[in-house]
Amino acid sequence: MVKKTLLTFLYRIKVSFSKIKLKFGIKTGLVKSVIIVPYKGFGSREKIYLIGRVLKDRGIGLSEIGDSRWKNFTKMYKRFMSWEIPKVKVCATLGEDYWVTETDDEGYFEFFINPKQLIQHTSPWISLDLELIDHVLPNQGKVTASASIFIPTKEVEYGIISDIDDTIVPTGATRIWEMLKTTFLGNAHSRIPFEGVSAFYQALEKGADGKENNPMFYVSSSPWNLYDFLTEMMSVHHIPLGPLMLRDLGLSREQFISGSHFDHKLSQVEKIFELVPDIPFILIGDSGQHDPEIYLQVIKDYPGRVKMIYIRHVSEKRRQKVLDIKTEMKSLGVEILLIEDTIIAANHALKKGWIRAEDIQIIINYKNQDEINNS
Incomplete structure (x- = not known):
């Protein structure tokens, strides 16, 4: 009971700190743009699973073979010191169907999708369009992304x-x-x-x-x-x-x-x-x-x-x-x-x-x- 109470207390502090940090970042211009980061999804013709995150764009980019240890450390620091965007709605669109979900306190969103009709595909990979519905920043403009979803074809062996x-x-x-x-x-x-x-x-x-x-x-x-x-x-x-x-x-x-x-x-x-x-x-x-x-x-x-x-x-x-x-x-x-x-x-x-x-x-x-x- 004591452990659960302590956990609840510490988690509330963490969430409150993240909210204050985000408000401060938006107000001071430290947060200039946000991005949807979809992770590769998967499923079948009947159901799809997709997880992703909405974050401040920190512009990490790709690495080079000659990057120094300091540059590598700096990029890794940015990955772990992320700015999460909580409680915002994300819309997923596939053909004429769409679904809406909301990010959690850590900026994560999940879709468990059951399309109205069986998905028709000839390639193992299909695309799902994502758009941030809520406005986080002044003059934000559209925030979109494309998620790749793996759906096995009939030719799969294992x-x-x-x-x-x-x-x-x-x-x-x-x-x-x-x-x-x-x-x-x-x-x-x-x-x-x-x-x-x-x-x-x-x-x-x-x-x-x-x-x-x-x-x-x-x-x-x-x-x-x-x-x-x-x-x-x-x-x-x-x-x-x-x-x-x-x-x-x-x-x-x-x-x-x-x-x-x-x-x-x-x-x-x-x-x-x-x-x-x-x-x-x-x-x-x-x-x-x-x-x-x-x-x-x-x-x-x-x-x-x-x-x-x-x-x-x-x-x-x-x-x-x-x-x-x-x-x-x-x-x-x-x-x-x-x-x-x-x-x-x-x-x-x-x-x-x-x-x-x-x-x-x-x-x-x-x-x-x-x-x-x-x-």
Whole structure:
């Protein structure tokens, strides 16, 4: 009871401070423009999920390979010291249909859309138009954005859900100082993926038919503040883009720190399973935190939906735990492969007929080149 009372009190202070800061910023001209930041959405022909945020435009822009550590730190500071725009209405339009929602105290908005008619599409990606209805600034003008939504086509073979930290890129997620240094002093160019990962993910996206229709989803405990950083990193290193499911960190109405790693990732993976029904998934993670435990729970909650699990081995002290989980997964009819090299996973996927034979040599070539570049 005391904890809940303290939490409520501190949260009210936080919200009040944010409101005062925003009013001050508008009055003094520190807030000159606002933007809608849509994160990639997803769903099916019957339902769509989209999350985004309304913020002060801080003009962060793209990074350059030669950017200094100070410049990288400055951009990261801007990402975390954001100016949220709370309690404003955002309109989403698709064809002749439209929906309206309101941002919360942190500037986030969510749409759970059920179109009146089934969505007709030939490409996996469709666009949703967004517009800020309320006026925040004097002489604001129109504030609009276009959101990309992934809707699987009939040609999908399977979906892929992957962790990011220590699965795609080595970050030292289990070593706090190493992770902070990597995050705040580096940029999209200096965050180097594990060797061969980009080519392997490209092969999975293409699948056995080579058509690049298989949806890629990324679930991480990283904060939403890093969304543009992570999408730029993926683009720079040719990792297939897809919806990223991140989280809000810090004080909330319910918790001092917004949710546990386990609860967040489990809820996001299961949200994907709910909104993208009828297709199996390959799940990819690492042994450093709790990906094997999370994926085990997914198998129990959604029997028959998990096709395969690849776990990058990054923690020797958790090896036995992962092996115990492997035994339990096997009893449930799902295979898990503990790997230290991307080629092992790629060869396994080829053997299963999930990727094309010609893509194996591409993955090997990428891995060899990555090793040369990283040496």
